[in-house]
Amino acid sequence: DAGVTQSPTHLIKTRGQQVTLRCSPKSGHDTVSWYQQALGQGPQFIFQYYEEEERQRGNFPDRFSGHQFPNYSSELNVNALLLGDSALYLCASSLYRVNSPLHFGNGTRLTVT
């Protein structure tokens, strides 16, 4: 039973560039959420996708956008990268119901120089 998979594992970008991160949810899950984790901090909620629509959004600017595909996989796009966007980006999948535990991938380490 494959868990949550993310690609790439590491990425280095230059300030001002754009980046796309990818996530495949755990088998049987229909909901994908994205989190940003800065060094030494807890993860911060970016947004959640269900039925190919953004359902909830945290306090992140419009430079952060996403997409969910019919097979439930998801992409996170970040435009006009800033140095402060350097972080571990975590994808989590679950079922779209209260009290469904989140299952996380190993994340994508993004470094912006």
Place this chain on the structure above:
Amino acid sequence: KQEVTQIPAALSVPEGENLVLNCSFTDSAIYNLQWFRQDPGKGLTSLLLIQSSQREQTSGRLNASLDKSSGRSTLYIAASQPGDSATYLCAVNRSGGGADGLTFGKGTHLIIQP
């Protein structure tokens, strides 16, 4: 705005000891609280989820309790082992209506000395 605090920030204990990690949250209107483990450079592994109507959950050597009215949760680890070394994070589900964004604490960095 929901805030989650974890105490202590770091903890180092000898192997075999029982220990307690603490988590507090400011808004008691939660649907559930989840404890995670994170190894260095890795993603999060779900340990226990406590629904708001529950008082505790157990899995092996782990026991998590929830006192929603006081905004507190504890994670009890029995007979600690070096393999338990990791960062432990608690997170609360801040609203309902389906899976939603979690609000996390900064974590407790735990080291178990062999």
